[in-house]
Amino acid sequence: MFAQALLGLLAVVELVRADTGPGFxxxxxxxxxxSFGSNNVSPAGELIPRPETADPPSISTPIFTSAGRAVxxxxxxxxxxxxxxxxxLHWLASNVTLSPTDxxxxxxxxxxxxxxxxxxxxVGDTSHAYTFILFPQPEGFSIPSQFQDVLESRVFFNxxxxxxxxxxxxxxxxNYIRVQNLTGSATTTFPPPRATNATTSGAVPSATGPAxxxxxxxxxxxxxxxxxxxxGAAVVAGVAAVAL
Ligand SMILES: *[C@@H]1O[C@H](CO)[C@@H](O)[C@H](O)[C@H]1NC(C)=O
Ligand SMILES: *[C@@H]1O[C@H](CO)[C@@H](O)[C@H](O)[C@H]1NC(C)=O
Ligand SMILES: *[C@@H]1O[C@H](CO)[C@@H](O)[C@H](O)[C@H]1NC(C)=O
Ligand SMILES: *[C@@H]1O[C@H](CO)[C@@H](O)[C@H](O)[C@H]1NC(C)=O
Ligand SMILES: *[C@@H]1O[C@H](CO)[C@@H](O)[C@H](O)[C@H]1NC(C)=O
Ligand SMILES: *[C@@H]1O[C@H](CO)[C@@H](O)[C@H](O)[C@H]1NC(C)=O
Ligand SMILES: *[C@@H]1O[C@H](CO)[C@@H](O)[C@H](O)[C@H]1NC(C)=O
Numbered sequence: 001m002f003a004q005a006l007l008g009l010l011a012v013v014e015l016v017r018a019d020t021g022p023g024f025x026x027x028x029x030x031x032x033x034x035s036f037g038s039n040n041v042s043p044a045g046e047l048i049p050r051p052e053t054a055d056p057p058s059i060s061t062p063i064f065t066s067a068g069r070a071v072x073x074x075x076x077x078x079x080x081x082x083x084x085x086x087x088x089l090h091w092l093a094s095n096v097t098l099s100p101t102d103x104x105x106x107x108x109x110x111x112x113x114x115x116x117x118x119x120x121x122x123v124g125d126t127s128h129a130y131t132f133i134l135f136p137q138p139e140g141f142s143i144p145s146q147f148q149d150v151l152e153s154r155v156f157f158n159x160x161x162x163x164x165x166x167x168x169x170x171x172x173x174x175n176y177i178r179v180q181n182l183t184g185s186a187t188t189t190f191p192p193p194r195a196t197n198a199t200t201s202g203a204v205p206s207a208t209g210p211a212x213x214x215x216x217x218x219x220x221x222x223x224x225x226x227x228x229x230x231x232g233a234a235v236v237a238g239v240a241a242v243a244l
Pocket of ligand 4: 103
């Protein structure tokens with residue numbers, strides 16, 4: 001009986017699954033093809049062992065822009081700060097083109113605005129979602145001045161604000177991975193995964209101070225994090241209790 005309930009939940013989750021992380025502010029119709037070494041990310045949201053993410057992935061795209069250049073982002077949207085989850089910029093590259101030898105693989109400049117940074121979710125946190133998303137690059141693109149500092153600090157990024165300020169338009173394609181680190185002892189407590197529309201939006205506990213980690217991504221309840229998408233918090237609590 002419980003298995004049936006689980007299957008029902010999975011069906012719901014499947015319906016709302018997108019190629020950007022849970023709660024990510026942009027949805028995409030096309031899936032970026034992201035590969036870490038020989039590991040091709042599939043399905044979207046695949047949990048990837050952190051060691052495999054040491055080097056930037058190779059990425060190919062089903063569609064590109066006739067403008068010829070694109071802007072690529074990698075964003076962790078699950079960074080615990082101030083008792084909530086905020087965004088951390090892992091990679092920002094403009095002047096992304098298609099490889100001259102193949103018309104699908106992205107050629108990412110070696111010295112982008114924000115160099116690739118490996119996922120480092122704090123120990124003991126839920127898995128973090130890292131979204132890769134590609135936008136057409138407008139003529140005369142430059143980093144909006146109010147976003148210069150975040151290229152260094154990385155945390156408290158706001159991709160919605162960036163896209164708006166830089167006039168990037170509609171996303172071309174996206175994908176995401178999850179990374180989790182359960183191999184040490186947690187030294188802080190964490191807010192719950194980012195609430196989505198279907199969950200209660202005020203569900204962030206107030207007890208958490210600024211995290212003591214420089215780090216990035218997180219996930220939660222193992223693979224159970226997906227249950228936060230499209231189901232009620234009470235139902236999720238029930239599932240988590242049984243899964244633990
Ligand atoms: C994605 O990229 C991998 C590695 O380059 C390739 O083997 C695979 O065929 C690609 N898949 C799609 C759907 O393009
Ligand atoms: C986070 O909390 C710190 C300490 O209370 C505060 O100084 C800072 O402005 C907060 N940052 C954001 C983005 O809310
Ligand atoms: C992108 O390319 C333009 C034109 O080639 C160049 O002026 C600009 O400096 C490049 N941007 C970066 C971040 O390298
Ligand atoms: C990309 O390459 C494939 C295989 O060579 C070819 O069939 C296709 O027309 C090319 N597409 C573009 C947009 O050049
Ligand atoms: C991010 O930027 C958007 C658009 O400017 C703004 O509406 C939103 O409040 C910002 N989010 C945060 C967390 O600052
Ligand atoms: C987990 O985090 C700890 C502390 O930052 C780090 O030493 C360890 O290498 C991480 N484990 C993995 C598998 O990345
Ligand atoms: C969440 O709600 C906002 C505002 O109602 C809406 O614009 C957005 O499309 C919703 N997102 C999802 C994933 O349903």
